[in-house]
Amino acid sequence: MKTIPATVTTPKIVLDTHTNVYSFEGESYPEDVNAFFDPIMVPLKTHLKNQQDSNIQFDFFLTYFNSASTKVFFNLFSTLDEISEFNTVTVNWKHHEEDDTAEEFGQDFKEEINNVQFNFIAI
């Protein structure tokens, strides 16, 4: 299991490739989004694409993220959609009860994925 601690502009990321449970929690607006996310997302996507008949779970609790980060997550969701053909994929999209902005982002992402169980969890 790999844990990348949060910084003021990047989320806490937990990647457990054994249980296939992943989480992203916090804020995401680094100055250079690709420099931060590429080393995480490239191996993660490779791992995900090699999964078959697995239960894969993603937990998101992102309180704030910039447009460049949105694109990173959008790309991740497109991979999840791809692998959902051979796996059971669940996304838990957590947001503060009053934070309709985060909820709207979740709606945008949900529309991109067809075979993924997408749960909204208001906290």
Next chain:
Amino acid sequence: MLLNDFRTLKEMIEAKNVIFCYNGYLSQEIIVAVSSMIKGKLSADATKMGISQKVLYMFVEQAQNITRYSPDQIQNQEEASMSYGSVAIGTEGDKFYIMCSNRVEKTKVPALREKLEALSAMSQEELKVLYKEKMRSEADEGSKGASIGFIEMARKSSEPIEFDFIENDEIFDCFTLKVVI
């Protein structure tokens, strides 16, 4: 500047119900610090979370546009890069406005103007379609962000985005943008 000049400037700013106003070199560190101030101020004012998140979003997008694209940059070996521009957040009635201004090379103005004119004329539905299209495609050439910041701002703005380009000198125009929440 005379004491009186500075006071006049301050009074002008306050008359526009400005919560925050910055004119100078911006860096990522400053953006982080100001974001923290905005969260604290809006929370103290009991602003609805959905609204304060949008205000924060607009501020960060606009400020990061300046750090990425303002031509007036200082690059030091030891220090992070800094870019010159202006950002302001204030209220008009029960709405928030977020504005930014920086210089832009004249050669880049026509493409930027065309992009923004198109966005300001689009309906929410059209903006969403374009947004999804951009999300699935590669970033525009020369774009350090995801080239969707303007679209996202237009989607989150409760009124069409306002902008203009004013002659600055032979090489640069002054670009100013306003969004309302």
